[in-house]
Amino acid sequence: MGLDxxxxxxxxAIVEDYVATQEPVxxxxxxxxxxxxxxxxxxxxxxxxxxxxxxxxxxxxxxGRVPTDRGYRLFxxxxxxxxxxxxxxxxxxxxxxxxxxxxxxxxHRTVRLLAQLTRQVAVVQYPSLARSSVRxxxxxxxxxxxxMLVMIADTGRVEQRLVELPTPISADDVTDLRRxxxxxLGGKKLADTPPLVQALVDEVTPGLxxxxxxxxxxxxxxxxxxxxxRIALAGTANLTRGGLLDFQGSLRPILEALEEEVILLKLIxxxxxxxxxxxIGDENEIDNLRATSVVSTGYGPGTTIVGGLGVLGPxxxxxxxxxATVRAVARYVGDVLAQ
Amino acid sequence: MGLDxxxxxxxxAIVEDYVATQEPVxxxxxxxxxxxxxxxxxxxxxxxxxxxxxxxxxxxxxxGRVPTDRGYRLFxxxxxxxxxxxxxxxxxxxxxxxxxxxxxxxxHRTVRLLAQLTRQVAVVQYPSLARSSVRxxxxxxxxxxxxMLVMIADTGRVEQRLVELPTPISADDVTDLRRxxxxxLGGKKLADTPPLVQALVDEVTPGLxxxxxxxxxxxxxxxxxxxxxRIALAGTANLTRGGLLDFQGSLRPILEALEEEVILLKLIxxxxxxxxxxxIGDENEIDNLRATSVVSTGYGPGTTIVGGLGVLGPxxxxxxxxxATVRAVARYVGDVLAQ
DNA sequence: CCCTGGCACTCGACTGTAGCGAGTGCCAGT
DNA sequence: ACTGGCACTCGCTACAGTCGAGTGCCAGGG
Numbered sequence: 001m002g003l004d005x006x007x008x009x010x011x012x013a014i015v016e017d018y019v020a021t022q023e024p025v026x027x028x029x030x031x032x033x034x035x036x037x038x039x040x041x042x043x044x045x046x047x048x049x050x051x052x053x054x055x056x057x058x059x060x061x062x063x064g065r066v067p068t069d070r071g072y073r074l075f076x077x078x079x080x081x082x083x084x085x086x087x088x089x090x091x092x093x094x095x096x097x098x099x100x101x102x103x104x105x106x107x108h109r110t111v112r113l114l115a116q117l118t119r120q121v122a123v124v125q126y127p128s129l130a131r132s133s134v135r136x137x138x139x140x141x142x143x144x145x146x147x148m149l150v151m152i153a154d155t156g157r158v159e160q161r162l163v164e165l166p167t168p169i170s171a172d173d174v175t176d177l178r179r180x181x182x183x184x185l186g187g188k189k190l191a192d193t194p195p196l197v198q199a200l201v202d203e204v205t206p207g208l209x210x211x212x213x214x215x216x217x218x219x220x221x222x223x224x225x226x227x228x229x230r231i232a233l234a235g236t237a238n239l240t241r242g243g244l245l246d247f248q249g250s251l252r253p254i255l256e257a258l259e260e261e262v263i264l265l266k267l268i269x270x271x272x273x274x275x276x277x278x279x280i281g282d283e284n285e286i287d288n289l290r291a292t293s294v295v296s297t298g299y300g301p302g303t304t305i306v307g308g309l310g311v312l313g314p315x316x317x318x319x320x321x322x323x324a325t326v327r328a329v330a331r332y333v334g335d336v337l338a339q
Numbered sequence: 340m341g342l343d344x345x346x347x348x349x350x351x352a353i354v355e356d357y358v359a360t361q362e363p364v365x366x367x368x369x370x371x372x373x374x375x376x377x378x379x380x381x382x383x384x385x386x387x388x389x390x391x392x393x394x395x396x397x398x399x400x401x402x403g404r405v406p407t408d409r410g411y412r413l414f415x416x417x418x419x420x421x422x423x424x425x426x427x428x429x430x431x432x433x434x435x436x437x438x439x440x441x442x443x444x445x446x447h448r449t450v451r452l453l454a455q456l457t458r459q460v461a462v463v464q465y466p467s468l469a470r471s472s473v474r475x476x477x478x479x480x481x482x483x484x485x486x487m488l489v490m491i492a493d494t495g496r497v498e499q500r501l502v503e504l505p506t507p508i509s510a511d512d513v514t515d516l517r518r519x520x521x522x523x524l525g526g527k528k529l530a531d532t533p534p535l536v537q538a539l540v541d542e543v544t545p546g547l548x549x550x551x552x553x554x555x556x557x558x559x560x561x562x563x564x565x566x567x568x569r570i571a572l573a574g575t576a577n578l579t580r581g582g583l584l585d586f587q588g589s590l591r592p593i594l595e596a597l598e599e600e601v602i603l604l605k606l607i608x609x610x611x612x613x614x615x616x617x618x619i620g621d622e623n624e625i626d627n628l629r630a631t632s633v634v635s636t637g638y639g640p641g642t643t644i645v646g647g648l649g650v651l652g653p654x655x656x657x658x659x660x661x662x663a664t665v666r667a668v669a670r671y672v673g674d675v676l677a678q
Numbered sequence: 679c680c681c682t683g684g685c686a687c688t689c690g691a692c693t694g695t696a697g698c699g700a701g702t703g704c705c706a707g708t
Numbered sequence: 709a710c711t712g713g714c715a716c717t718c719g720c721t722a723c724a725g726t727c728g729a730g731t732g733c734c735a736g737g738g
């Protein structure tokens with residue numbers, strides 16, 4: 001299985017040409033467009049080896065070669081050269097962040113920017129609550145038996161939820177509750193709160209107990225368990241580029257997958273610090289997305305990570321360019337979040 | 340232009356058959372499937388008239404007839420018989436609302452329900468701020484120069500925004516401010532607030548003036564002007580039903596349009612009480628959506644309207660069924676909002 | 679030993695032709 | 709006013725033939 005340098009060059013050339021033209025690439029065209037220094041016949045021999053090793057394949061007998069998922073993988077791991085951002089891209093990234101007033105705003109701008117730059121489907125996870133701390137909890141009385149619970153996280157994310165109390169509660173009691181929950185939970189990592197919330201219920205004065213119990217339930221439910229994660233999506237129209245040649249003609253399964261938050265989270269949510277993930281075709285666990293590749297990474301202020309972002313496109317994508325863009329955008333968003 | 344009853348029957352039959360089969364319908368097939376009581380030749384003559392009047396057309400000379408936008412319009416206005424919901428649909432609608440904890444939750448469930456029932460793209464507008472009243476304004480100190488402004492509307496909608504103050508502010512001052520804005524704005528229609536906010540700035544004590552001015556700006560900006568409207572979308576995968584026969588093969592323009600909030604708002608936002616709108620093909624103002632139809636209506640607790648919802652699909656859609664579903668869902672959501 | 683030019687072969691894409699059949703318009707007859 | 713009959717249109721499918729890009733293999737040369 002010796003793949004000498006030239007064979008790797010050939011593979012790289014095949015990937016680059018195929019990505020650019022969207023057409024199976026033959027030996028003759030290859031030597032014409034790249035300085036390989038050898039004849040088509042030689043290239044053909046190399047191609048035969050590459051095919052045997054599973055890096056490329058022929059759509060049909062008398063056609064050129066197309067990279068396989070495995071071929072893309074090798075390309076991404078060892079063959080692609082970093083592609084610096086164009087000045088236009090830099091400018092676009094910088095322009096996007098001026099004027100962002102809000103976490104919502106930042107996320108929306110980011111996802112659109114990403115979709116526009118990569119010309120692919122972009123996905124941005126809101127700063128994960130699991131990775132956030134509580135900055136402040138606010139209890140707003142709506143009526144005597146209803147409170148609006150508002151949680152503000154250090155990442156700027158705000159979640160709210162209506163709390164239906166079993167028994168009426170006075171304004172003073174609300175004040176007490178507010179002080180209490182903030183004292184105990186303020187500044188704490190959300191992931192650490194469950195036992196603290198439990199403790200609160202046990203310690204609270206008897207008069208407040210029913211209210212506190214309900215509140216605790218809601219706190220746990222909303223802030224830790226239930227749609228803890230939010231996600232923004234943009235650029236689905238980009239799936240139609242390449243005129244249905246990618247995705248063997250049916251966008252259906254992909255659009256379906258993109259409507260499932262759980263799936264999106266799987267795609268971009270599992271990130272490790274300082275890592276950029278590329279999942280190519282079959283490497284995706286989701287069946288509907290076997291024809292796509294996902295480039296994702298984490299973002300956050302400084303070196304911490306509060307959420308993931310990434311793009312999804314055909315396996316036939318410009319990996320170096322996409323990787324560079326995703327990485328750059330993630331860094332910028334991190335900077336913006338750091339304020 | 341006399342269209343006697345039978346000609347209308349023919350048109351109705353054509354629409355129904357075409358919607359069901361997705362294929363141009365000929366005279367012979369028509370008389371076979373419907374009890375028209377006349378021969379194909381007669382139907383042909385009627386068809387010729389209908390075509391002359393612009394209600395149907397032939398894709399090519401030797402093909403059957405297809406309804407035009409104008410034909411659908413006539414069908415919707417005068418020919419369609421109401422189609423009652425199936426028990427399964429009723430059950431689905433009822434099941435969706437139990438367990439909705441949140442405005443967010445209600446909206447999300449609604450949009451998914453609508454997409455599922457109609458098998459089309461569903462759009463739901465969050466309760467419009469313009470049509471809401473202020474229930475409560477909360478100011479949460481984040482630091483001495485930063486406040487988080489949280490507005491809770493009577494519709495259950497919650498908006499928040501960070502306020503950067505020009506000068507530090509004390510906790511007591513925050514309390515004063517909070518009391519003040521709530522006194523003046525609480526219970527007021529959001530549409531009526533701008534002059535009240537202005538008045539607040541003029542009357543406030545000098546010490547609070549800079550803070551109040553900034554706050555006022557943010558209030559006006561966030562609550563009245565800027566992304567005042569939010570929208571949920573679901574079911575884009577349904578666009579791929581009918582295997583690209585609708586939409587002359589390209590989903591692109593439609594997906595693009597669906598990414599623009601402004602466009603979505605135009606689609607479902609302009610509603611009048613107790614009205615259900617059907618916009619067919621060319622009747623849509625948005626160029627990208629000339630090949631689609633939109634069925635939309637308003638919803639809200641009781642008879643008031645707080646937002647719009649609707650579905651978007653190919654002009655070749657089951658209008659009676661879709662209309663029934665949209666109307667039913669809107670009513671249910673209204674009931675849920677009334678709590 | 680590796681590369682090269684040459685050659686025969688494969689097979690998809692495209693073109694042109696022919697037949698089929700669904701559907702139409704028209705007309706004469708009841 | 710409706711009907712049956714008839715000639716006509718024209719898209720669809722099948723089939724045959726050609727073209728050419730691309731391949732695998734092989735013998736020869738550095």
